[in-house]
Amino acid sequence: MPNTFGTTKTQVKLIDPRDARRYRQRFRRDMIPQLELANSLYCPLGRFPTRGWILLTRGDYDLVRGYGTNYTLNFADVLDGTNLTFQNLSIVQAKCVTTGIIDDPAAIYLVELTDLRGILWNQWFQFPVESYYNVLSPAYPDLHYADSLNAGSPFSWQTMVADMWSLLGLGSFPGLPSAPASIPTNWNLPGVHGWPRLCDMLYHVGMSVSVDPTSLTPYGIVENGDDDANFDALTAKYLKANKLEDDLNWIDIGSGRVPGIVIVYFRRVNQYYGTEETIRRDSGQWATNSVYPIAVAAPSSFAGAVGTHGMFDDYPIRFDVDGNPLAADVIEATAIATERVQQYFDDIYSRTSGYLNRTYTGILPFFPGSQIDGVCWRQDFRDQDREGFRTQILRGPLWPEVYPDAPKH
DSSP, X not given: OOOEEEOSSOEEEOOOHHHHXXXXXXXXXXXXXXXXXXXXEEEESTTSOOEXXXXXXXXXXXXXXXXXXXXXXXXXXXXXXXXXXXXXXXXXXXXXOSOSSTTOTTOEEEEEEEOHHHHHBOSSOBOEEEEEESOEETTEEEEEOGGGSBTTBOOOHHHHHHHHHHHTTOSSOOOOSSOOSSOOXXXXXXXXXXXXXXXXXXXXXXXXXXXXXTSSSOEEEEETTOOOHHHXXXXXXXXXXXXXXXXXXXXXXXXXXXXXXXXXXXXXXXXXSOSSOSXXXXXXXXXXXXXXXXXXXXXXXXXXXOEEEEEEEEEEEEEOTTSOBOHHHHHHHHHHHHHHHHHHHHHHHTTXXXXXXXXXXXXXXXXXXXXXXXXXXXXXXXXXXXXXXXXXXXXXXXXXXXXXXXXXX
């Protein structure tokens, strides 16, 4: 099966990246950095969109170009017979990488691709929402604004995420893999960008949007660092098949890599009427006592680490007229803090597994999920010993040349 791109009606063949590179070398043209990414697809977990680059002639590009969101891309490795077809892609833009007459049908273009996440959130436009979830009334801290409730009752994490999922048009809601310890509070989103806020909601409770770009319904939700039997099976299968080409392994043990204590901060609200004291000068003054910290030790596998990390939770702790936190709220916050800290370590360590960077020969069905932060499929012709396609999987930092704004963990 050839390497192709297009719609159900029209499929065109991809150009070998070596042809464009030889052309520029022959005529002493400046090299184009993104040309090194030609015929590749980068797919991360969660917030950042799929990005891909393919090479087409201008004539073929004119046959398929448009504003569709249902393009397919097929990568096939003739050396070992592996192939995958990626679904629901969209064209971003195309750049000529050869010289010649304008509209020359033989000119070669580097075409950038993305998925639905790239339409919801990109450098040119972002999808806005006007949503309010469990917003507390400042004068009555025990009460929410009526319009921020779910038919008169507070939103749960499940119903809040489901509502955002529907607004963004992500397809059938897959449900959360577990029920967080609290209900969300004060998610006030008037006219903000919807996709990153959905990712914030999930990250707050230790989850991410998973992706299978070969599926017509590609998006799901996973708990960061959760066990993944399919990932384990694929790892064993392709190790046995001698497809593991490179394994840049980390041993993530050291006080410079992990904290020993995480402090979770909860914002204070006064139990009666106003949430801020503006007159008193004693310990009941809100301005000098606006957060309630709870320190949680790292899991036992990180015993001996000495660093300290801090994070905020959205759960509010009520204080009485004497400036004392309510005992029931402290108990609830302690349970939430324990859960948040475990989720934090699950994210940065994938439950003690640490960073990972592996490259396999061929086009293999690894996809971003609870154990993988990013997958890249790319055509590789750097030298005669590395012809064909490669599949690279990452846990930890993404590719800086593709996602310069991605967190470095």
